[in-house]
Amino acid sequence: MAILNLSRREFLQASGILGTGLLLGWRASAAGLRNGAAVSPLVHIGSDGGVTLFVERAEMGQGVHSGLAQLVAEELEIDWSRVRVENRALDGGRPGVTTGGSSSVRQEWEPMQRAGAAAREMLVRAASLTWKAPPEECRASGGEVVHGPSSRRLGYGELAARASELPVPQSLELKPAHERHLIGRSVTRLDLPAKVDGTARYGMDVKVEGMLYAVPSMSPVFGGELVSADTAAALARPGVRHVVEIPNGLAVVADHYWQARKGLEALQPRFAGGDTEFDSRGYSLRMRKALDTPGVPVFEQGNVEEAFAGARVVEARYEVPYLAQACMEPMNCTASVAKDRCEVWAPTQGPGRLRDAVAEAVGLPVQGITVHTTLMGGGFGRRFEPDFAIQAALASQAVGRPVKLIWSREDDTRHAYYRPACAAELRAALDADGRPRGLSQHVAGPWPRRGLPGWLRAWVGDLEKELGGPLVPDFVPRAISSRLPPLLTRGVAGIVAGGGPPTGYSIPTQRSEYSLADSGVPIGWWRSVAASQLAFFTECFVDELAAATGSDPYAYRHALASPKQRRVLEAAAALSDWRRPLPAGRGRGMALYSSFGTTVCQVVELASAGDSISVEHVYCTVDCGQVLNPDSVEAQMEGSILFGLTAALRGEITLRDGQVEQGNFHDYPLLGLAEAPQITVELLEGEGPPQGIGEPGTPPIAPAVTNALYAATGRRIRTLPLERHLREPSSG
Amino acid sequence: MLELEVNGRLFRVEAGPDTPLLWVLRDHLGLTGTKFGCGIGVCGSCTVHLDGVPTRSCQVPAGRLGGVAIKTIEGLSPDRSHPVQRAWIAEQVPQCGYCQAGMIMTATALLERNPSPADDEIDRAMTNLCRCGSYPRVRRAIHVASGEMKKPHGDPEP
Numbered sequence: 097m098a099i100l101n102l103s104r105r106e107f108l109q110a111s112g113i114l115g116t117g118l119l120l121g122w123r124a125s126a127a128g129l130r131n132g133a134a135v136s137p138l139v140h141i142g143s144d145g146g147v148t149l150f151v152e153r154a155e156m157g158q159g160v161h162s163g164l165a166q167l168v169a170e171e172l173e174i175d176w177s178r179v180r181v182e183n184r185a186l187d188g189g190r191p192g193v194t195t196g197g198s199s200s201v202r203q204e205w206e207p208m209q210r211a212g213a214a215a216r217e218m219l220v221r222a223a224s225l226t227w228k229a230p231p232e233e234c235r236a237s238g239g240e241v242v243h244g245p246s247s248r249r250l251g252y253g254e255l256a257a258r259a260s261e262l263p264v265p266q267s268l269e270l271k272p273a274h275e276r277h278l279i280g281r282s283v284t285r286l287d288l289p290a291k292v293d294g295t296a297r298y299g300m301d302v303k304v305e306g307m308l309y310a311v312p313s314m315s316p317v318f319g320g321e322l323v324s325a326d327t328a329a330a331l332a333r334p335g336v337r338h339v340v341e342i343p344n345g346l347a348v349v350a351d352h353y354w355q356a357r358k359g360l361e362a363l364q365p366r367f368a369g370g371d372t373e374f375d376s377r378g379y380s381l382r383m384r385k386a387l388d389t390p391g392v393p394v395f396e397q398g399n400v401e402e403a404f405a406g407a408r409v410v411e412a413r414y415e416v417p418y419l420a421q422a423c424m425e426p427m428n429c430t431a432s433v434a435k436d437r438c439e440v441w442a443p444t445q446g447p448g449r450l451r452d453a454v455a456e457a458v459g460l461p462v463q464g465i466t467v468h469t470t471l472m473g474g475g476f477g478r479r480f481e482p483d484f485a486i487q488a489a490l491a492s493q494a495v496g497r498p499v500k501l502i503w504s505r506e507d508d509t510r511h512a513y514y515r516p517a518c519a520a521e522l523r524a525a526l527d528a529d530g531r532p533r534g535l536s537q538h539v540a541g542p543w544p545r546r547g548l549p550g551w552l553r554a555w556v557g558d559l560e561k562e563l564g565g566p567l568v569p570d571f572v573p574r575a576i577s578s579r580l581p582p583l584l585t586r587g588v589a590g591i592v593a594g595g596g597p598p599t600g601y602s603i604p605t606q607r608s609e610y611s612l613a614d615s616g617v618p619i620g621w622w623r624s625v626a627a628s629q630l631a632f633f634t635e636c637f638v639d640e641l642a643a644a645t646g647s648d649p650y651a652y653r654h655a656l657a658s659p660k661q662r663r664v665l666e667a668a669a670a671l672s673d674w675r676r677p678l679p680a681g682r683g684r685g686m687a688l689y690s691s692f693g694t695t696v697c698q699v700v701e702l703a704s705a706g707d708s709i710s711v712e713h714v715y716c717t718v719d720c721g722q723v724l725n726p727d728s729v730e731a732q733m734e735g736s737i738l739f740g741l742t743a744a745l746r747g748e749i750t751l752r753d754g755q756v757e758q759g760n761f762h763d764y765p766l767l768g769l770a771e772a773p774q775i776t777v778e779l780l781e782g783e784g785p786p787q788g789i790g791e792p793g794t795p796p797i798a799p800a801v802t803n804a805l806y807a808a809t810g811r812r813i814r815t816l817p818l819e820r821h822l823r824e825p826s827s828g
Numbered sequence: 829m830l831e832l833e834v835n836g837r838l839f840r841v842e843a844g845p846d847t848p849l850l851w852v853l854r855d856h857l858g859l860t861g862t863k864f865g866c867g868i869g870v871c872g873s874c875t876v877h878l879d880g881v882p883t884r885s886c887q888v889p890a891g892r893l894g895g896v897a898i899k900t901i902e903g904l905s906p907d908r909s910h911p912v913q914r915a916w917i918a919e920q921v922p923q924c925g926y927c928q929a930g931m932i933m934t935a936t937a938l939l940e941r942n943p944s945p946a947d948d949e950i951d952r953a954m955t956n957l958c959r960c961g962s963y964p965r966v967r968r969a970i971h972v973a974s975g976e977m978k979k980p981h982g983d984p985e986p
Contacts, residue, residue: 157924157960284917291925292913294861294901298926301860309855334844352843354851424865424873424926424959473863473926474959505866727920731965735923738961761870761957770951772963 098123099214102137103260111137111150111184117256120215120264121150122207137184138211139168141219145239145253147174150184152193153200154445155287156475157735158790159728160200162285164208166724167201170278171212171270173236174252181286183470189463192448196480196621198692198788201724205786206270213268215259222258223250273722282727287471299443299470300502302430307498308337309353310491313365314345314511317754318616320370322346329362339363340494342487349495353502371616376517376750380415383519383613386540387413391609394593398605403534407525410644412637414522415815416629418749419515419622422764425473426508429488432498437464438489443472445479453482454489476739477621481513506759513620514749516541516592518629519613522637530645531655533605537598537633540611542619591619594626599634600690601656617751623739624791627691631795632744632802632816635687639803640812649803650674653688661688663780664697664719671778672699672715681705682712683808687796692788694720698737698796700773700804707823711741711773711801720789721782729789730777736793737775742767744798746817830890834859835903845891850874852890853900861901861929865957872956875930876900882937901929904936912936915973923960931956935970944974 102108102121111119121137140148149168155161161181169179186192216236223241224231233244240251273280290296315321327339330348335355340347348363350356430441431454438460444450447467455462472479488501503511518541525534593610622628642652650669657665665688668674678684681703688697699715716733723729746765750757758764798816805822806812815821830841834857841856853859853876862885865873869884876885877899904910908917912935915921922928931954938945938953945953950970958966 157922159923282920285920287925288917288920288922289908291922291928292916292932293904293908294859294929296925297860298863300864301854303858303860352847352851352855354844354847354855422959424863424871424924424957426864472924473865474924476959502864505868731920731923731962734964735961738963739959760868761866762868766957766959767963768957769954769963769966772961775964 099211099264100135101260101262101264102135107135107137111140113140113142113148115143116260117142118215118218118260120211122211136190139172139215141215141252141256141259143253143256145178145251146180147172147178148180148182150182152184152186152447152469153204154183154195154469154472154475156195156445156472156479158732159285159287159725160195161287162283163201163724163728164204165286166278166283167205167208168212170276171209172216174239176278176283178239179286183468185466185468186447186451187466189461192446192451192467194448194480195445195475196477198790198792201786202693202788209270210268213270214264217265217268218259218262219252219255221262222255226250226255226258279724280722280726282725285728296471298425298473299428299430299441300425300473302441302470302500304430304432304441304498304500307430307432307500308349308351308495309356310347310349310488310499310501311353311356311360312342312345312347312487312501312503312507313360313363314507315367315370316510316756317367317370317372318618320344320367323366323368325363325365327363329364330359333359333362338495340491342490347487347491347501349491349499370754372754374616374754375752376417379517379613379615380519383415383517383540384413386611386613387519387521387538389611391538391540391611393607394595394610395597395606395608397597397607398534400534400536400605400607403605404523404525407527407533409523409525410641411521411523412640412814413519414633414636415519416517416632417747417816418517418617419743419747420509420512420749420764421474421476421478421622422509422766423472423474423476423478426505427478427484427503428501429485430498430500431485431488431492433458433489433493436460437466439466439468440485440489441468441470442485443470443475443479444482444485445475445477446482449480450482450485454485457486458489458493476623477625478512480621483511505761509749509759509764510756513618515622515628516619518592520629520633522598522633524637524641526641526645530641530647532603532641535598535603535605536607536609538609538611539593539633540613541592542615542617543612591621591626594630598630599638600658600661601638601653602658603656623736624691624794627689627791627795628740628743628798631687631689631691632798635689635796635799636802636814639685639799639806643806649686653686657688660719661690661695664688664695664717667717667778667780668697668699668715671717671776672701674699681808683804683806685800685803685805685807687799687803689792689796691792691795694718694787694789694792696733696792696796698800700797700800702801702804702808704805704808707819709745709801709805709818709822711745713774713776714797714800716775716777716793717780718777718793719780719782720792721784721787723779723782724786726779729779732789733777733793734775736791737797738767738772740794740797741773741801744801744816744818746819748817748820832890832893832898833896834898835900841890843890846889849876849885849888849890849893849898853885859900859902863926863929865927870957871927871930872934873927873930875933875956877933877937880937880940882934901933904932910936911973911976912939912969915969915976919965919969919972921962921965921969923962927956927958928962931958931962931966935966935973939970939974939977943977945970
């Protein structure tokens with residue numbers, strides 16, 4: 097992307113910058129141009145020497161704001177503490193940037209450094225012009241340019257105005273790795289001071305002049321509709337001003353939040369319709385039944401049928417439940433809708449999608465809508481969805497004032513877009529040495545239409561209705577579907593069954609299939625997405641293969657692993673002292689998994705007595721390519737492990753009579769500090785481009801714990817969550 | 829009309845006496861550092877000090893707090909200089925940060941009562957929930973802050 101000099105007044109003003117200075121940015125995509133918004137600001141150097149970085153990626157705890165600043169600052173040669181990061185509002189119909197898929201640093205690695213280098217070169221050039229000295233004699237360091245021979249110095253602030261009149265250099269050279277002083281260092285995160293003194297502003301903390309507060313009332317059954325409500329009783333409560341319609345429900349609007357809540361208590365809404373029959377036990381049976389007939393091929397490599405002929409076959413079935421993301425900050429959004437424009441403040445991972453959805457809901461063109469992405473109290477995939485913003489915008493439009501709409505924890509738990517429940521059958525054909533020569537994975541679960549482009553969703557939806565069933569499983573014979581573009585096979589099955597080979601091990605033939613077990617429960621993205629269940633299936637299964645052949649789980653994996661995996665695996669064995677014997681009642685288990693470009697191996701040590709599990713230590717080794725901020729990677733691994741461990745031990749969303757049974761942290765409990773294991777992380781010296789860090793630490797923990805439980809107790813639990821199924825003797 | 833003493837100042841607030849303190853702090857006084865997480869007193873994001881005792885403010889009706897000294901994250905120090913705040917930054921504890929005001933309020937109360945808590949004492953006191961998984965760092969930071977607080981006042985940094 098070409099870097100542009102945007103130091104003209106109109107751009108500065110449009111970026112909310114007071115005064116002058118050097119402003120660099122880049123051209124938005126072609127779509128952005130069509131919509132009349134040509135450029136995006138990126139980095140500003142003010143006449144006071146302060147540096148502001150404008151980003152569109154959202155900060156939800158992963159440290160992305162600091163990470164991007166670190167990349168720019170590396171080349172710009174500035175004092176780390178002088179950098180300020182701002183989320184740029186999405187306006188003018190520009191395309192939005194999403195934050196997810198552990199992609200931010202991977203995608204911005206080079207562009208951010210190039211922008212920093214461009215600004216630096218312009219500042220150096222401005223100094224050389226000022227001093228009438230050759231540019232080769234001038235160098236940038238610590239926020240100033242120094243003239244070598246004369247030791248004269250000028251700060252960036254003093255040079256910004258002159259630099260702003262120069263063209264952006266055509267060719268830019270980035271520093272060689274050995275000259276870097278910020279990339280690869282554990283610099284202090286920029287967002288933390290505001291997070292320890294209460295000044296950090298999350299979506300929940302937005303305040304807009306004249307705003308009212310709203311709380312929603314939504315159908316407890318997915319797809320249900322409002323039948324009646326005692327609106328008058330709600331309106332009679334102090335402070336309650338309006339009761340307005342939102343999709344499938346109502347919102348109570350009051351002067352203050354607590355008044356709106358009290359109004360909601362009086363509302364007594366009745367809902368009807370939707371799939372009131374749905375229950376989790378029945379769904380589990382349906383998923384398992386779906387595994388009894390052949391699925392739709394998602395991936396095939398080599399001739400799996402042949403590999404199975406005459407071989408010793410090991411097979412096992414696994415199952416995982418629906419899971420909610422449970423961000424600490426419940427869904428919320430503040431909206432101000434006027435006749436011809438609308439402003440939205442939202443903790444969102446997908447401002448573009450949110451903007452489009454709000455535009456459609458309130459009937460305004462996208463150009464009239466501005467989305468301010470706020471800090472987020474967690475995201476974990478949930479905040480890609482625009483549902484809560486639609487509610488806020490409709491409420492504001494209905495009452496003609498700005499409205500902050502806040503979900504309760506119960507709303508948040510019962511109206512998530514869940515990690516899909518799914519069941520899987522894994523089969524392996526072993527050769528004479530006990531190595532798999534063929535492996536097949538068959539996953540049954542809900543059909544993930546979501547994530548496809550809108551027109552395709554609609555088209556597929558229409559076809560589905562006509563056919564009375566989903567497109568790919570019923571309509572396309574295997575011979576054809578295996579040749580279809582990935583959008584229709586991988587894309588469709590991706591969030592449930594993944595798209596590639598079931599394992600990354602060198603197994604000559606592998607196959608992956610998918611079967612539909614229909615469900616009206618909304619599904620979506622949950623930290624690490626499909627890898628969260630697929631790693632559980634395959635890494636438990638590989639452990640079972642090791643057990644079936646009397647092999648050590650480490651040695652068995654080692655024989656199958658690629659060189660990259662092997663390095664991570666060996667490091668984990670060394671870090672955890674894998675061969676050290678453990679006393680009775682304790683066990684050690686491992687899992688190795690690659691996702692989002694990163695390979696992670698985890699070894700779990702736990703103690704189990706009766707039906708209790710105490711996870712004591714998690715060892716984690718990581719190869720995520722070049723490391724931007726080692727401490728941030730460690731923090732992400734710690735967080736991913738605890739997120740995945742909560743799910744593995746006790747995470748479960750169940751439905752009965754079509755309603756989610758859990759509501760709050762007492763029945764959808766999180767792991768607490770007292771239960772958190774010791775975590776030891778080792779980052780391997782990585783080469784090559786940086787890879788994802790926000791998610792890859794989650795997938796291995798569930799199988800590592802399950803395998804450790806087997807080592808400790810001899811019980812092989814194949815259905816999550818472990819704590820419940822350990823109590824049920826029939827499980828496994 | 830309620831009268832509340834928050835961070836050493838007296839406020840008169842027009843709110844029903846059954847309004848939980850959390851919402852009076854957030855909506856009426858603009859002290860939004862105290863967070864709403866669960867509304868049932870489990871997660872601890874809304875923890876404040878009532879006469880020095882860490883308390884889930886979503887569970888306390890504001891009408892019962894006459895004469896009680898309320899302290900929120902905003903009142904902990906004017907400049908993030910409280911040893912717990914400093915330790916929180918030194919150990920890079922927060923991720924999303926949403927639960928951290930509550931964590932910090934619980935930790936400061938713990939250290940006031942017990943300047944050198946052992947790990948099991950930290951386990952018992954720190955019942956706040958964090959979804960990002962900051963627990964290992966919370967534990968570390970409490971030990972660091974404890975060490976800082978035991979140093980004689982005014983000691984130069986080593």
